[in-house]
Amino acid sequence: MVFELLAQTFGPVQQEYLLEARQMQALSFVAHIPLVCFGVAFPALVVFTEWRHHRTGDPVYRVLARRWSKIMLALFAVGVVSGTILSFELGLLWPGFMATFGDVFGLGFTLEGFSFFIEAIFIAIYVYGWDRLPPKVHLATGIPVIVTGLTGSFFVIAVNAWMNNPSGFTLDADGQAVDVDPWGALFGNEYLAHELTHMYVAAYIVCGFLIAAVYGWRWLKGHRGRYERKALTIALTAAAIATPVQMIVGDWAARTVAEEQPIKLAAFEDLQETTKGAPFTIPPGIEVPKMLSLLAFHDPNATVTGLDSVPADDRPPVGVVRSSFLIMVAAGMLLLAVAAWFLYFRVRHRRLPETPWFWRAVVASGPLAVIALIAGWVTTEVGRQPWVVYDFMRTEEAVTGAGGIPIGYATLAIVYASVLVAVIWVLRRLAAHPIEEDLETVPEARADG
């Protein structure tokens, strides 16, 4: 009886501002995802740096690890906030989605909650434990932070993978999810592996290039001491190795999408008709024959499904998906060039490139990596439209019936913009703190001859 009642009350509602609701959710993701990259990748770099100090006794590593750890904690604190907002919004904006499917995917967030919790605990112990814990114990308390960064993204990506490739339930006549198998839905999903790998590698690219961009800026201003060199070497090495790996992972992701979400793939290229040996158009209009078939199926003569194979109502907004896909790929290519440049000098000459052009490229690579990240998420999430749960529930069936979405959206936009300004301001203030002062506090600091 209660199910009938629910089916009735949770049926589609009139919501004038569906697009604004989607944009508000997107805005919150745009604010959160770069912070996630730091939660996932930064701990590994910080712990690596501290470990180098233990191995070599070089005080510069210790100063670096300490300073980075403070920034890591500040970014994590902001990430806790933006993550809380996301969990609010899932309910505030998409109650229909939560009501129908909360029991299918919620397990992922429950487990993520624990993972995040343990990360929050150990990140605090690590950062406040400098000089309070024996050195080896201190280093060890960084390990759970790295591990929970990985498991946290694993659980969240499991939910996203499920939204794109849903399984583990059946819908009854009233539109309720029944016969729910939460483990199978979340972890038996073909999408999980490539989405997780793609995101995890992206975290190292974003974190590495953003850190490098900060020190690259300092480099151009003439700060070129050992401290900056070590920082740049670690950050750029991480990003430069992750970038080519990401190309291979991206190819794997695209091939899976081609098979499982052909309409999304068709939107990447704006392919209207199903085509054998489909071409790919590189802006401003260079058509490479058979390229799309080759990219999507590794076979120049493969047949690629076109957009017109589904009704217009079932197609994603092609312009947004295609342009963000192209932006992601182009940004990735530019980052690959910076990565190769760095690796060549590092491996061949054991030093950093000297030309200011390299450093300008490094400074640009930070924002570029974030652009690639966001464009990638827009590609996959707008490409999922009009579905919130692919082929099962449309976003218009999920949206709230509450009023005031534009007010909420505007408020959130203003608040997030102010927070962005504030965070940049505080990071600049922290970075302006002279390094020599920190070096003096290193216990047993005996600088090399």
Place this chain on the structure above:
Amino acid sequence: MAEIPAVLILVGLAAYTVLGGADFGAGFWELTARGKRGEALRNHTHRSMAPVWEANHVWLIFVLVMAWTCYPEAFASIVSTLTIPLFVAGVGIILRGAAYAIRAGVRSPREEGTVSLLFALSSILTPFALGLVVGGIASGRVPVGNAAGDEITSWLNGTALLIGALAVATSAYLAAVYLAADARRIGDADMESAFRARALGAGAVAGALALAGPFVLSSDAPDLYDGLTSGLGLVALVGSAVCGVAALALVSLRRFEPARYVAAGAVVAIVAGWGIAQEPYILPGELTLEQAAAGDATITAVLIGFGAGALLLVPSLAYLFGMVLTGRFDPAAPLPPGPAVASSGEAAAREATSLRTALLCGGVTAIGAAITFVTGGGIARWVGLALMLGGAVACFGAVATLDEGEGESPPSRRAVGD
């Protein structure tokens, strides 16, 4: 089965009120931080709060995800009706987090004052708004459905306002008690007496609000009133009152350490009382826990996940709070000796990686990449991925630690430390 997650949600809510609430309260006291002593007050608050700040606020996420996984329809009904206070709480959380994070960068007293004011106001706004949400649910104003309740009166009513005010007062009270205890531990007599006075004041206000409770509830939320004044609900209510009075007595006797736990007990008891009072309903008069609960498969899965997570979480939390409460993070704590490693150029040279190793790692990564690229799935792809990702990690270690060749110019090598 259907009720177990509700118990866990209440446990999470109690922990959030006791721990996160104290953080909000600490922010509240920044309002009273003025002048030279204000500086000391702020520093003491921030030092006490810092190591547990992140962890204390994850409880809320925990409560939300448990609610939407185990009682999805109830959760959706609550958030879509009580949208306004929840959104306000969300904005409060953002502003508060931002104020907390940017405090690290302030330099002048004027900057500090502005940040502190933002922090204080958001620390009051957030628990108040969350209290309104609890009041809206507890007084039975959330019907089942997508935004089916009144978007204003669901939270603008006597019960909700009472609980909102009580949330702010309790937070301030708990914070003052904890901060007095922390001040005693580090031997700061000035801060100890400052927060003792604040604890007594906030405790008196919270007590007065609690006394007004029955009058408000009996007319505005009679079902809740009946639940709290009979059976186990009454036991919880009386327990909370006894703990509240006892904690005040302990504070006035300067027994802050036990006061910490007894004050927390008062909060835990009233949260439990709420659960008991509206049992078996999740949305009073509308939807029972049994009706709202997700299927057994989901609840079983969540409980398994919860058990496994708790096995890791409880020792971790104990480790963190153990260190905080025994003063390991206090400024006066003794420093352990620095790392027992030789600090010399030779150690650095010995630790460097050779080019051969780096190229080997690169080779493994490339082979893995090639395998991943050509295979269409199955075991071969997993092997390729393992080689590629493992190789990439090794590559990072090798390339980041390559022995520095002649390329690096001597002056820059000695730029720092000579």
